[in-house]
Amino acid sequence: MTHKIDGALSPALRQIDAAASTSVQSRSGAERGQPVGATAATDQMRLTGDATGLQALERELGAAPAGIDVAKVNAIRASLADGTYKVDAQAVADRMLSLENALTK
Template sequence: MTHKIDGAMSPALRQIDAAASSSVQSRSGAERGQPVGATAAADQMRLTGDATGLQALERELGAAPAGIDVAKVNAVRAAIADGSYRVDPQAIADRMLSLENALSK
């Protein structure tokens, strides 16, 4: 037995769909296409001491002045622009190792 699928809804299915639509509308009191209001969330969240400390630190850093030495930044910019700025790879490596040692303790 074969059935042709043509994408059209049969009259019997249209009646069922219409009945379902009206029952949904009568139960909810609104049309099907209207958004449904969300219920209030009952979830709660508790922060650990570390998370609370990080939030406090973030607030402090956001409120504090940046502490940028504008004169030094301008001097480095000028040195880069005229090609006189030199990178000391040994100093960079030493500082990276110092940081690694401090973090691993």
């Protein structure tokens, strides 16, 4: 036996659907047609010791300039702005090679 599904409700199902859509009271006395109110969230989170330590470290790093030489940064900004900043290609290459050697050991 085969049935064609065409999306239309049969007359019997239309009657059931119409009866269900009318305003019906639930056992608690609340009207079923009204939206249900959300309950208060009760999720809780507890951090591990490592996470607490990372948060403390983040606060320390955010509060301090983290050893940045502000005068040097400003001097480099000024030399970049006026076009006098020179890049030492040999120094950059030497540092890249030393980093590569440190990573492969």
